[in-house]
Amino acid sequence: MTMGSRVYLARLAALPVFDPNGDRVGRVRDAVIRLRTTNRPPQVVGLVAEMALRRRIFLPIGRVTSMDAEAVVLSTGMLNLRRFEKRQNELLVLEEVLDRRVTVEPEDRQGDGQVGTVVDLAMELNRNNEWLITRVAVREHTGRLARRGHTYQVDYDRIRGLVGPTDTQGTSNLVALLEQMRPADMANALQDLPDARRNEVAAAFSDRTLADVLEELPEHDQVDILVHLNRERAADVLERMDPDDAADLLAELPKTEQSVLLDLMEPEEAAPVRQLMKYNPGTAGSVMTSEPVILTPDATVAEALARIREPELSPVVAAQVFVARAPSATPSGKYLGMVHFQRLLREPPSSMLGGIVDNDIDPLRPETNLTEITRRMATYDLVAMPVVDGTFRLVGAVTVDDVLDHSLPRDWRDRDAHDDEPAANLWGTRQTPGAAS
Incomplete structure (x- = not known):
């Protein structure tokens, strides 16, 4: 896909956006189209990009100099960093158009037409330097559960129902795009x-x-x-x-x-x-994971490395192995210590964990509060700490992401709670759709 006669909008999702200096601005999250009077095709007025701290901003299409399968490049680093807000008569392609059920009229405009689902929209540059929706990729409805309809493209003017009630919109194509993201x-x-x-x-x-x-x-x-x-x-x-x-x-x-x-x-x-x-809120017991990596002291370094390579483990959980007597599930046998993955990389594969275990840092107790946990993790530069009960059995581990999750304000994941935060480096304003960029 190159900046040329035709660009497919769904393929832009999640592509990185760079300014002219090669500095990354964010990632494409959607495309904005403006509906027009009569039967004229919609105009693509810009892209929505997500920046750091989950702020979504508007990028006028006129400031885009290239689009390919790898990235979107802008002509200027001057951006309006205000949070994007959709205007009247605008639609978001991925959010509101993808997966919509439509009717494709026959070429001779006779008959009832074929029912299908929107898979993608293609835009093309006209002589007035406007990007217009000209083609629609549609997957036909077969009426058979066991058979997936084939996908084909048609001119925009043969599509009916592209704009309408949301109950005509499915989920399969949007889900497929989202599942490519973190x-x-x-x-x-x-x-x-x-x-x-x-x-x-x-x-x-x-x-x-x-x-x-x-x-x-x-x-x-x-x-x-x-x-x-x-x-x-x-x-x-x-x-x-x-x-x-x-x-x-x-x-x-x-x-x-x-x-x-x-x-x-x-x-x-x-x-x-x-x-x-x-456990009481705000304590090690309430924030810990009960499924850290636990091995017995007679396990080898090779076994430990194989265990922490398992893809379902998060990086902080895989950063260390906790060593305890059997059983190896929480609550374990007596806790003996921990081995960081860097130490595992420096030891012979046949070495036993019991011989290289680090036990000079006192473990946490379930009732230890977050302030004390944070202080101790910072003191020893740890990404995880063991939690033991009164009989010194390992009951879990507190990881640095657990501490951050519960130390930040409760609404830290809610973007709407931070809409009033000032946007640094604010340049320019959002132009009226169709105006020169």
Whole structure:
């Protein structure tokens, strides 16, 4: 895809945006089209880019000098950093047009037409230097569950129903685009959708994906999405969340609903969540993960390295191995110490963990408060600390992301809570669609 006669808008999603100096501005999150009178095709007026701190800004299409499969490049570094707000008669392509059910008129304009779903929109540059929607990629509806309809392209003027009630909009293509993003970016994109659309798209994710995304959303959005799922599905999603995140989410629900969902979860998945919910808020017990990497002292360095390479482990959990007597699940046998992954890389693969364990840092207790946890982690430059009970059994580990999550304001994930924050380096203003850039 190059800056030329035709550009497909859905393919721009998540591409990095650079200024003329090669400095990264953000990532493309959507494209803005302006509806026009009569049957004239919509005009693409700009892109929506996401910058640091999840701020979405408007990039006028006239300031884009190139678009290809790797990046979008701007002609200037002067940007309006005000948060993007959609104007009247504007639509967001990925959010509001993708997956919409439409009717494709026959070429001779006779007959009822073919029903299909919008997969992508193509824009082209006309002689007036305007980017107009000229082609629509549509997947046909076959009426057969076992057969996926083929995808084809038609001229824009043959499409009917591109703008209409949201109940004609599906989710499959938007979900496919979102699943290419990191969970935090997916969560951010969901916050931009209307509540009903957000819940519909979230429900279309797999259990694993939805679990990852919920962990990145503000609490009120987590609760709203969860309560719109049927209870069996909600329990399945909770099972795939980290136990500490599942416990935090359940704590936002009424007691009766907590009990119902915990009972629907598999007993072995619900057990650590129940245990975490017993600890007082703001303590090590309430913020720790109950599933750190635990191995016995007779395990080898090679076994430890294989364990921390498992892709489902987060970087902070995989940064160290905790060594304890059997059993190796929490609550473990007697805690012996920990081995950082850098130490593992320096030791022979056949070495046993019991011989290289670091035990000169006192572990935390479940009742240790966040202030003390933060002080000790900063003192020893640690990304995780063990938590032991009164009999010195390992019951979990507090990681640096746990501490940050619970030290920041409760609404830190909610972009709307920070809309009034000043935008630094503000240049220019958003132009009226169609004006010269």
